[in-house]
Amino acid sequence: MTSRSAALSRLIGRAAWGLGALVATPVLPDDYVALVNPLQARDVLRARVLAKMAEGVGVATLVLRPSRSWTTHRPGQYLRIGVDIAGVRHWRAYSVTSPPGARELTITVKAKGDGLVSTHLVERARPGDVIMLDLATGDFVLPETLPDKLLFLTAGSGITPVMAMLRAYRFGDVVVLHSARSADDVIFGDELRSAAAEGQLVLLERHTDAQGRLDPTELDDLVPDWRERETYACGPAELLAGLEAHFEAAGVADRLHVERFQTEAAAVGEGGTARFVRSGVEVETDGATTLLQAGEDAGVLLKSGCRMGICFSCVTKLTAGSVRDLRTGETTTVHDEPIHIQTCVSASAGACQLDA
């Protein structure tokens, strides 16, 4: 197609969409498109679950077909998915484990004991389910020119972003040092072992139930040339902290690249520090004072109406932390997506942060 006819068809497309907007107002043409096929609508990203495969005990891989407006990802990046559980949408981030470029993508989820979303995905998600999606993001990615010597240092589900890299690239000299509780607990165990058998990588498994946790000082024995390797690490916070200190001490801190899975949310408590981010105000509150009151007392301009929980004029985004609904005692905690709360009936439960 010539560039002129391309421009023309773009123009026609845009005109048609504009007309669609006039036809569909006050909703969007996309809202009607979504009635027929949610993946065709372009205003929000969704994905349909095509298949679910067990990867071992409490671990499952979901094959997702994203909306047509999905772009792509770089190996090692994560994306946020939103699933409705008991009618309520919850967002969590998961590494994409498939190589880029395919029409489908996969995420691999490990059900954590108290993990609402991970448990749901592993145990109850079914082919045909439609979930919400966000574009892939994150800078745990390899440079354009691949390093000659690599070390992947992972633990538990920390293998997931690395798996996307292993599947996407052919490496010359790569060592994977992975910790899991036992041989059976190694996510992608079979795939990793057969890749090792074929000589594509050197696999060092650490089974922590029997061998104990990896101490960074053991690296000299396990991977004697670790100082010369670009190292990509992903796993629990303690492991990463230990590695950072060790690499720093060896003067090769710039060789280490880490990926942290969501920082632990502050503990849920009674009262606490309330931060009103846009106003730059921070106040200590007790568990009985509403955020509306606390904010106003500190001079923050907040929206309000009835001040008794019925009008929803005070709805404000909670961007981090937890709040408690003073009527029901129920707490709400932010994970990977802000949540709208009513400031007139909510008090800080531990620390909290508001978009106000």
Place this chain on the structure above:
Amino acid sequence: MTQTLATTEQTTTDGSTPTTWQGHALTDAVTTAKLTHEQVEQIGARLDEIRAEVIATRGESDARYIRGVIRAQRWLEASSRVVLLFSKNKVAFVVGTAGLSVAKILENMEIGHNVLHGQWDWMRDPKIHSTTWEWDAVTPAEQWKHSHNETHHTYTNVVGRDNDLGYGIMRVDNAQPWSLKLLGQPFFNLVNATFFEYGIAAYDLELFDNLKKGEDRTPEQRETFRRNAAAVGRKLARQMGKDYLVHPLLSGPNALHTAAANAIANVVRNLWTHSVIICGHFPDGVEVFEKTSIEGETKAQWYLRQMLGSANITGSKFMHLMSGNLSHQIEHHLFPDLPSNRYAEIAPKVKALFEEYGLRYVSGPLPVQVAQAWGKVFRLSLPDREPGRSRWSIIGEAVGQALRGRPTERVAVAAS
């Protein structure tokens, strides 16, 4: 005549000093609510429990319900509009218009009104959220939320605070003064019903108040009005454009028929919503309150005011759906943020509570309630009878004064 809602002096069974709610009803219906402060607080606690039960069981089936209604509404609207592309055909005209009317009613009532109340905010779905929803009405959602959720639901039936009472243009209670222009009240009410969505837009905008005050407004008030009026203008253009330009043009030679069909659907929707809404706070037995009666009001007292100030409509499941479950007006006013599909289930518990405390649960079939409300509109358009004088002589006097250029207002309190 001003009635005292709660007794001012009553001895409680435990002998404690009765603190009584200084609530006043302005209706001439005799109030039966003689409750002690403790009893009112008990009612409040019981209602809190009813709310908590629903919140605890709110979940997936509720989410499925609202998504199902939205999906059905959109299919109905889209298919009706497709049928109307051939609106010159008589059958297509009738079927399309009927379908579109129902779609518009569902969109405004069960979906729009309730979503804008925040009833579905708990799902955390930005597509079905009070902060993002826009509806098929001239008034922008933002302005309606302010006048409806904030003002009407907080100050329900408080004369001078709740402008929904007669929309600031009608006489809704005997205690309001009568004036000659109120003779036109039934007519204005009919006009308002027919063009209800415009009436609501003007009302949310506080149009008449702004026009009346004119230069007396503060610069901020003027700026707010200017901004809101611009928003209404934009919304109006889109709404009118859709119904009277875009869809008619799309139907080519059927353009005029399609425009007519859309106009009919809008009027049907307006008349229906007006009827449902007038049944909410107008029928006989519903109480209105004085401003002073809500000073220092507790949550339980607020609940009581909602109980006495609202009326339900009885009927089929379909009627409840089409009314946006405002047929459960009492339950809606007690818990404006509970999902509408749950009102039917809590209604028996609420009603039992009314009966337990000897309160009147006003409720009746739609035709009866509408007739009563309209009866009141007619009755109050006339002055109240005064001892020794007929209504006609009062009207005659007012006409005489008007002719002499001295309009007068009468306070309809019987000489005592």
